[in-house]
Each structure stands twice: as C-alpha cells, then as structure tokens.
Amino acid sequence: MPGVTDRVIVVTGAGGGLGREYALLLAKEGAQVVVNDLGGARDGSGSGTSMADTVVQEIRDAGGTAVANYDNIATEQGAADLIKSAVDNFGTVHGVIHNAGILRDGSFAKMTADNWESVQKVHLWGGYHVIRAAWPYFREQNHGRVVVAASTSGLFGNFGQANYGAAKLGLVGLINTLAIEGARNNILANAIAPLAATRMTEDIAPKEMLDKLPPAHVAGVVGYLMSDECTDTATVVVAGGGRVYRVQQFQNKGAVFTTPPSIDEVAAQWNQITDMSGAEPGANPLG
Numbered sequence: 180m181p182g183v184t185d186r187v188i189v190v191t192g193a194g195g196g197l198g199r200e201y202a203l204l205l206a207k208e209g210a211q212v213v214v215n216d217l218g219g220a221r222d223g224s225g226s227g228t229s230m231a232d233t234v235v236q237e238i239r240d241a242g243g244t245a246v247a248n249y250d251n252i253a254t255e256q257g258a259a260d261l262i263k264s265a266v267d268n269f270g271t272v273h274g275v276i277h278n279a280g281i282l283r284d285g286s287f288a289k290m291t292a293d294n295w296e297s298v299q300k301v302h303l304w305g306g307y308h309v310i311r312a313a314w315p316y317f318r319e320q321n322h323g324r325v326v327v328a329a330s331t332s333g334l335f336g337n338f339g340q341a342n343y344g345a346a347k348l349g350l351v352g353l354i355n356t357l358a359i360e361g362a363r364n365n366i367l368a369n370a371i372a373p374l375a376a377t378r379m380t381e382d383i384a385p386k387e388m389l390d391k392l393p394p395a396h397v398a399g400v401v402g403y404l405m406s407d408e409c410t411d412t413a414t415v416v417v418a419g420g421g422r423v424y425r426v427q428q429f430q431n432k433g434a435v436f437t438t439p440p441s442i443d444e445v446a447a448q449w450n451q452i453t454d455m456s457g458a459e460p461g462a463n464p465l466g
C-alpha cells in the first residue's frame with residue numbers, strides 16, 4: 180500500500196489555508212480524510228460549518244473520500260468526537276495532522292492571560308487532546324502518523340508572538356516524546372514549520388513575499404510525513420515557497436567542572452560553554 184492510499188487521516192483546521200491543501204492532496208492520493216474545522220475567525224472567535232463543508236465538497240467533486248467535522252479540538256470532548264467521527268466513518272484512524280491554529284498577537288508587555296490561554300488551548304492542548312484520542316488506535320494497529328504544525332516563531336522567536344511561539348515549541352517537545360513512546364508501535368511523530376500565504380499571514384508578511392508562498396508548496400511534505408514510506412520521527416521540517424529543510428538541536432562539548440563552579444569560574448569558561456564550533460546533534464543525557 181504505497182503512500183497514503185486508504186489511510187484514514189484526520190486534519191484539524193482543514194477548512195482553509197494550509198489544512199485545506201493537506202486535505203486536498205491526501206484525498207487525491209487516495210486517503211480517506213476527516214476535514215475538521217471549527218469555522219471561526221483568525222482570533223478563534225465564532226464558528227460555522229461552511230469551511231469544512233466546502234473543502235469536503237471540493238474533495239468529493241474531484242472523486243476523493245472525505246467527511247466534514249466541526250468540533251472544537253481545543254476541548255477534550257471535541258477531540259474525542261473528532262476521532263470518533265473517523266472511526267465511525269472509516270473504521271479507524273491512521274494519522275493525525277494537528278494543524279488547527281489561531282492568532283492573538285501582541286507584545287509580551289501587553290499579553291493578557293486570555294490571549295495567552297486561548298492560543299495554548301488551540302495549539303498545544305488541541306494537539307494533546309486529538310493525538311491522545313487517536314493514540315489507542317495507533318498502538319492497537321501498530322501504525323500511526325502524527326504531524327503537528329510548529330512554527331519558525333517558536334523555533335526562533337518572533338516579536339509579538341510569545342503566546343504562539345511558546346505553544347508551537349511546546350508541540351515540538353510533544354512530538355519528541357511521542358516519537359520515543361510510539362517507536363515500538365510504528366508510530367512516527369514529526370513537525371512541520373510551514374511558511375505560506377494564508378489568512379494567518381496575510382497582514383504579517385509583505386505581499387511580494389506572500390506571492391512566493393502558496394500553501395500548496397507545503398502539502399507534499401506533510402503528505403510524505405503521513406505516508407507509509409516515511410521512517411523518520413521527531414524531525415522538524417521547515418517548508419515554504421519551494422524550499423524544504425530540517426531544523427535540529429545541536430550541542431557542543433561544553434566545559435566540565437569537577438567541583439561546583441563559582442560564578443567567576445563559570446564566567447572564565449563561558450566561551451567554551453557557548454562556542455558551537457564542532458557541535459553535534461543533541462540528545463537527552465538522561466534518556
């Protein structure tokens with residue numbers, strides 16, 4: 180069974196932007212797709228059925244297989260109902276793309292608890308809820324694929340996105356452990372950090388840049404990470420505008436102290452501690 184043929188794949192936030200492209204491509208390649216979207220605004224307010232319905236209709240018109248789902252994946256019940264929809268319609272779930280997201284930008288000085296929490300709830304908690312609901316099926320069938328939407332704003336920081344960046348890097352922390360815990364059941368967990376012109380970026384990046392970033396450029400990468408051919412796990416891939424590359428954490432040799440160092444002794448070794456020349460891929464020293 181090559182690629183994603185007959186695989187049951189749930190895409191959260193698939194009623195527009197990147198998620199829509201993922202759903203269209205996966206269905207074109209023979210997957211059975213659950214198109215989830217709450218149908219609200221960019222800041223998470225409101226809801227509706229037309230976004231998910233429109234994408235499902237597009238898929239069906241092209242001869243593909245898909246069902247719509249309007250659950251709010253930021254809640255445990257919504258995520259459980261979403262996975263139930265996959266199982267009820269297609270018998271199981273083989274893959275989850277946790278792509279749903281909202282924006283509540285603002286400098287940290289002005290970051291309200293409400294804007295912090297709403298963003299964590301959709302991105303980070305949503306990832307937890309949806310993947311957790313799918314996890315028993317992955318383990319039972321010894322096959323599972325997870326892709327979470329990370330962001331260069333989390334990997335590298337971005338002004339005004341403390342809430343968003345924290346949630347996005349939190350998802351990378353999540354897949355790092357899911358990769359370890361899922362390994363013996365053939366469950367792979369990876370992250371995509373996309374760059375694309377969508378409603379999320381329409382007023383953030385300049386038009387000349389956005390013109391070079393059609394969301395379709397990202398879909399094939401996510402499709403590969405969902406496929407039977409993929410064997411990588413805990414990989415973070417940036418994709419946009421035709422360029423696709425991996426981002427990874429590295430560590431240097433550092434310094435070794437045989438007795439608890441004083442502040443002055445740390446200061447004396449600081450270059451040795453921070454110089455990344457000769458650095459190698461990092462690993463958990465306790466793992």
Ligand code: NAI
Nearest residue numbers: 192196197217218251252278279280328330374375377379
């Ligand atoms: P988008 O706003 O078009 O898509 C997000 C979708 O998620 C929307 O259709 C929205 O209705 C849905 N959604 C929001 N909250 C939901 C909830 N609680 N339950 C179900 N659905 C919900 O934006 P875009 O750009 O397509 O973003 C997709 C993902 O990629 C997001 O996670 C975003 O943070 C991430 N991303 C996008 C980048 C870009 O350049 N467009 C850059 C980095 C990350």
